Amino acid sequence: MKEVLLGKSGLTGSELCLGTMYFGIKVSEEESFRLMDYYYDQGGRFFDTANKYATWVPGFSEPVGEYMLGRWIKSRGCRKDVVVATKMGFPYGDVPQGLSRQLILQEVDKSLTRLGLEQIDLLYAHCDDYNTPQEETLEAFHSLIKAGKVKSLGASNFQTWRLAKSNLLAQEKGLTPYSCLQARLSVLWPKVNSNFGRQLPASVDVLDYCKHENVALLCYSPLLQGFFGRTDRTIPEEYNTPQNQEIVRLFRQEGEVQNLSANTLVISWMRSQGFIPLITGSTIQQMKENMDSLSCSVSPDCDDKIKDLYYPHQE
Numbered sequence: 001m002k003e004v005l006l007g008k009s010g011l012t013g014s015e016l017c018l019g020t021m022y023f024g025i026k027v028s029e030e031e032s033f034r035l036m037d038y039y040y041d042q043g044g045r046f047f048d049t050a051n052k053y054a055t056w057v058p059g060f061s062e063p064v065g066e067y068m069l070g071r072w073i074k075s076r077g078c079r080k081d082v083v084v085a086t087k088m089g090f091p092y093g094d095v096p097q098g099l100s101r102q103l104i105l106q107e108v109d110k111s112l113t114r115l116g117l118e119q120i121d122l123l124y125a126h127c128d129d130y131n132t133p134q135e136e137t138l139e140a141f142h143s144l145i146k147a148g149k150v151k152s153l154g155a156s157n158f159q160t161w162r163l164a165k166s167n168l169l170a171q172e173k174g175l176t177p178y179s180c181l182q183a184r185l186s187v188l189w190p191k192v193n194s195n196f197g198r199q200l201p202a203s204v205d206v207l208d209y210c211k212h213e214n215v216a217l218l219c220y221s222p223l224l225q226g227f228f229g230r231t232d233r234t235i236p237e238e239y240n241t242p243q244n245q246e247i248v249r250l251f252r253q254e255g256e257v258q259n260l261s262a263n264t265l266v267i268s269w270m271r272s273q274g275f276i277p278l279i280t281g282s283t284i285q286q287m288k289e290n291m292d293s294l295s296c297s298v299s300p301d302c303d304d305k306i307k308d309l310y311y312p313h314q315e
């Protein structure tokens, strides 16, 4: 698996990042370790978690994800080889939502303890905070970089203008900018005004911003729960449009021609667009299909048709 530069941070991460949101929760810790071993053995070195994983699942009111990832890293003795990304800013338990200085310092110390690490490679603001001045947030993050507790910064679920404003401010004040954006992004565009709760889908203009400002774009929920390649799930209602149905048909048809799961080709196509997909799975078979995306691509004809539907037409 190739390493790719994460924006202007100087840090690199694997071209497929492993999402561990339900590891140790919906997937047992033992099976999760097998899935992480599988990813690692194929060359994967980029792991994604968050301080709140997954406290919204009944029976898991305390965070589990960071502890679990920390235990795996320790047991495999691979700290020096891996890039660890975590996030803070969403509410959980008695921790409120926000990016105030006090919350940032408090949550990062807790994450370091849970992970059992001295440094977080990539720290995301999990969501924006319109009530805290952006300068306060950026200064707090920068102080953590200076202290060696964090190596680089990312934003998640940010509107384009807020990300652009933050990064301009960082440049002006000599603070660390966000070098990555983690956004809800697949090969289908959601219907206008779809509601995903606190999750913010990527927009056409955020793609443009990231490309031109060299901000790495990491895509969460790229498979929309895997429905492209399975018969027990259907296209989510928020994505059910004639244009999207045609894109799904193209991926499935191409999958039949190449004898591959449409999920494999979806991940492969997203990678070919310069995005970094967050892959995950609850079985080795799913992980295998997702990682097989490294060695395949859609045909040029199919690629043209998908691009035509996916990208807005420009003069």
Ligand SMILES: NC(=O)c1ccc[n+]([C@@H]2O[C@H](COP(=O)([O-])OP(=O)(O)OC[C@H]3O[C@@H](n4cnc5c(N)ncnc54)[C@H](OP(=O)(O)O)[C@@H]3O)[C@@H](O)[C@H]2O)c1
Pocket: 018, 019, 020, 021, 022, 048, 049, 126, 156, 157, 182, 183, 199, 219, 220, 221, 222, 223, 224, 225, 226, 227, 229, 230, 261, 263, 264, 278, 279, 280, 281, 282, 285, 286, 287, 289, 290
């Ligand atoms: N920044 C944020 O706000 C945010 C939000 C959400 C997620 N994330 C990150 O993004 C990662 C991925 O998100 P996600 O879980 O929503 O991703 P997803 O790709 O939409 O869905 C993953 C689920 O799809 C199914 N699946 C995966 N591969 C499959 C395959 N090859 N064939 C059939 N089914 C397959 C599995 O469901 P079953 O287990 O039910 O079979 C799997 O748990 C998370 O782990 C987390 O790190 C970040």
